[in-house]
Amino acid sequence: MTILGIESSCDETSAAVVRDGVLLSNIISSQYFHSEYGGVVPELASRAHLRAVLPIVREALREARIGVSELDAVAATQGPGLIGSLLVGLNVGKSLSVSLDIPFLPVHHIEAHLFSTFLQDPHPEFPFLGLVVSGGHTLLVRVDAIGEYALLGSTIDDAAGEAFDKVAKMMDLGFPGGPAIDRCAALGNATAHSFPRPLLDSNDFRFSFSGLKTAVLYHLRRLATAGALSLTDNERNDICASFQRAVVDVLIGKAIRAATDNGIRDIALVGGVSANSELQRRLRAAGSDHSVRVFIPDMIYSTDNAAMVARLASLQCDLEGKGTLHAPAFARIGDTLFDAHS
Numbered sequence: 001m002t003i004l005g006i007e008s009s010c011d012e013t014s015a016a017v018v019r020d021g022v023l024l025s026n027i028i029s030s031q032y033f034h035s036e037y038g039g040v041v042p043e044l045a046s047r048a049h050l051r052a053v054l055p056i057v058r059e060a061l062r063e064a065r066i067g068v069s070e071l072d073a074v075a076a077t078q079g080p081g082l083i084g085s086l087l088v089g090l091n092v093g094k095s096l097s098v099s100l101d102i103p104f105l106p107v108h109h110i111e112a113h114l115f116s117t118f119l120q121d122p123h124p125e126f127p128f129l130g131l132v133v134s135g136g137h138t139l140l141v142r143v144d145a146i147g148e149y150a151l152l153g154s155t156i157d158d159a160a161g162e163a164f165d166k167v168a169k170m171m172d173l174g175f176p177g178g179p180a181i182d183r184c185a186a187l188g189n190a191t192a193h194s195f196p197r198p199l200l201d202s203n204d205f206r207f208s209f210s211g212l213k214t215a216v217l218y219h220l221r222r223l224a225t226a227g228a229l230s231l232t233d234n235e236r237n238d239i240c241a242s243f244q245r246a247v248v249d250v251l252i253g254k255a256i257r258a259a260t261d262n263g264i265r266d267i268a269l270v271g272g273v274s275a276n277s278e279l280q281r282r283l284r285a286a287g288s289d290h291s292v293r294v295f296i297p298d299m300i301y302s303t304d305n306a307a308m309v310a311r312l313a314s315l316q317c318d319l320e321g322k323g324t325l326h327a328p329a330f331a332r333i334g335d336t337l338f339d340a341h342s
Contacts, residue, residue, distance in 0.1 A: 001072045001317055004096070005310025006057065008089030009081025009109050010135070011040045013052040015060035016306035018314050023119055024064035026300065026307040027056050046084030053092050060306070071102055073323060075313035078106035079330035080136070086329035094325055103323025105313040108337050109304075113270040114143055115315060116308040117295040124266035124295050131255045133279070134271030135161035135176070137333065138207045138251075140258050143268075146315050151338040152258050153205025160247055161273045163209035167216050167243055171236055181240045182276050188237030190245035193219065200250050205258050207250065216243050248279050256286050269296045272303045 007014040016026040029052045061068065076093030079086055090106070097104035114130040117123045129152075130141040138159040140152040158166070161178060168177025173184065195215050198208040216239065223231070231239070259267055269283055274296055287294040301307055 001314060002066060002070055003105070003310045003313050003317070004057070004060065004071050004074045004093075005107070005306040005308075005313060006053070006074070006076040006089040006093050007112075007304055007306040007309050008049045008053060008085050009077045009079070009304055010085055011045050011048075012304045013049050013056050013089075014304065014306035014309075015053075015057045016310045017060055017064035017066060018307070018310040019064075019066075021311070021314055023307050023311065024066070025060045026305060027060045027063065028300070028303075028305055029056055040082070042082045042084055045082055046088060049085050049088040053088055057092065068096070068100060071096075071100060073097075073103045073105055073313065073317065074100075075105040075107050075309050077109050077112065077309055078327050080109055080333045081329075081331065083329050083331050086331075090327065090329055094327075097323065097325065104325055104327070105316065105323045106327035107309045107312055107316075110137060110139065110141075110333060111149075111337055112308040112312045114141060114149075114268065115146075115312045116270050116297045116301045116305075117268045118315065119297060119301050119307055119311050122295075124268050124293070127262075127264055128266035128268055128295075129255065129259045129262065129264045130268045130270060131251065131274075131283075132271045133160045133251060133269070133273035135159065135165065135273075137161075137271065138209070140205045140254060141338075142258075142262055142264065149338055152262070153207065153254065155207040155209065157208050157210035158213060160207070160209055160251065161271070163213045163247065164273065166213050167240075170217060170220055171231060171239065173236075173240075176272075178273055178276060181244055182278070184237045184240035185244040185278065186241075188234070188239070188241030190241040192238035193242035195219075195242055195246040197246050197249050197253075200253050205254050207254065209247065209250075212243070212246055244276070244278055248276070248282055251279060252283050252286050255283065256290055256292065259292050260290060265291065266293045266295065269294060270302065274302045275299050 173180035
């Protein structure tokens with residue numbers, strides 16, 4: 001089966017082709033102009049998707065060396081994400097479905113991230129734990145099978161990615177903040193500042209990063225009050241390293257405990273923040289210490305991409321075999337994934 005996937009949930013337009021589970025193409029167009037605004041501007045993102053989506057689809061088909069007549073189905077992200085952006089990909093996907101008389105397969109964005117590790121071999125074996133860390137979501141999910149999930153915990157305020165972006169903005173490091181903080185942290189002393197580890201020792205798997213972000217803000221204010229009109233490079237690097245260490249401590253502590261408490265031996269670290277170098281290194285080390293295998297997709301599959309959309313659709317087709325045009329876009333994760341499948 002040959003499936004075209006389309007991803008347009010936020011600030012990246014992407015199209016990919018998967019045939020019989022093998023990725024043939026994955027074309028991504030990132031909207032770098034958002035950096036001057038310090039975050040994604042929804043209206044500008046939607047207009048950029050409108051301009052980019054059809055050329056990106058054509059390029060994905062060209063790279064895969066197939067024509068539209070060879071497609072067996074088309075899939076697109078339904079949500080969560082920016083509604084205006086989602087509608088672009090959904091409507092293009094549905095239009096192709098109708099015109100080619102092939103099934104349309106709506107895909108849940110978080111579910112696609114969970115299976116992004118299935119684009120490569122080896123991949124996790126069921127049941128596995130998904131640690132989803134992206135700009136807007138921080139989740140721990142037990143994945144028992146395709147379509148069978150249990151939400152173990154999520155963030156009660158800022159997601160990890162949001163905290164990275166906001167702290168980076170405080171120090172004028174640009175957007176997105178994750179890569180910038182990762183670079184500075186590599187040059188800093190992670191023990192220079194003792195920032196809090198919210199909910200690290202709680203008896204559940206909830207996350208909270210708003211207080212950590214605020215602790216960094218108050219630290220910067222104290223420096224300003226003391227007469228520091230600007231940070232030196234060393235001060236900035238130490239703050240980044242100490243902040244990043246606190247985030248990673250919480251993520252790894254919760255993930256390893258969730259895996260051991262649930263008798264799970266495979267962890268999939270997915271989402272944009274999974275590209276963080278310290279998180280990758282220390283999670284692999286913690287996994288080794290606890291006899292847990294850790295799977296992390298290549299960076300191109302960590303951020304929002306259509307390859308994971310098409311791959312999940314191909315896995316779902318093996319189980320369901322049918323599509324639907326009744327697939328409205330939705331902005332928030334809500335209960336659309338876990339109530340339906342857990």
